[in-house]
Structure formats: structure tokens, C-alpha cells
Amino acid sequence: xxxxxxxxxxxxxxxxxxxxxxxxxxxxxxxxxxxxxxxxxxxxxxxxxxxxxxxxxxxxxxxxxxxxxxxxxxxxxxxxxx
Numbered sequence: 001x002x003x004x005x006x007x008x009x010x011x012x013x014x015x016x017x018x019x020x021x022x023x024x025x026x027x028x029x030x031x032x033x034x035x036x037x038x039x040x041x042x043x044x045x046x047x048x049x050x051x052x053x054x055x056x057x058x059x060x061x062x063x064x065x066x067x068x069x070x071x072x073x074x075x076x077x078x079x080x081x082x
Contacts, residue, residue, distance in 0.1 A: 005076065006062050006065050006068070006076060007046055009068050009075055010024070010043065010046040010052060010055065010068075010078055011046055011063075013040040013043055013068075014017045014040075014043055014044075014045065014046065016040065016066060018040075019039075019040035019041045019043075020039060020040060020041050021040065021070055021071050022039070022068070022069065022070050023037055023038065023039060023040065023068070023069045024037075024040070024043070024052075024065055024067070024069075025037055025065070025067040025068075025069075026036075026060055026064040026065055026066065026067050027064045027066055028064075033041075035066070035070070038048075038054070038060075041055075042054050042055050045057070045064070045072030051064070052061040052065075060076050066078055066079075
């Protein structure tokens with residue numbers, strides 16, 4: 001059910017007229033902080049196989065999403081257990 005919840009929120013971002021106000025935080029093992037902040041403007045598509053496609057062509061597995069925000073409101077969060 002989590003995957004569907006995240007998938008739906010990402011789709012909401014993609015179709016929003018206010019993309020720049022959405023932020024997705026993912027686990028990124030290459031970053032020193034272990035997290036990466038992605039603006040809604042950077043998201044192109046979410047695939048049915050669970051991959052988030054970015055404008056720059058990057059692909060992020062949906063299971064790496066740890067938080068989704070709209071402005072100051074947290075829409076989704078999970079423990080950082082990855």
C-alpha cells in the first residue's frame with residue numbers, strides 16, 4: 001500500500017500547476033548527508049514499475065522516498081531505515 005500511496009503523490013506533483021512547491025526527499029548513498037532533496041520541477045514521470053524519472057534522465061526507485069512535502073506540510077514520511 002505504501003508504494004501506491006507514494007506513486008499517487010508523485011503523480012499529483014507531476015500534474016500540479018505548483019510543482020515548485022513540492023519536494024521529495026530520498027535516500028542517496030552517494031551524498032554525504034545520505035539524503036537528497038528533489039524539487040517537484042525535476043520530476044518527469046513515475047513508472048508503473050516503481051521508478052521515478054527525473055528531467056535529467058535519472059531514475060530513482062520509489063522505495064528510496066522517505067518524505068514528500070508541499071510547502072511546509074509533510075504529505076508522506078517514513079522512518080529512515082534504508
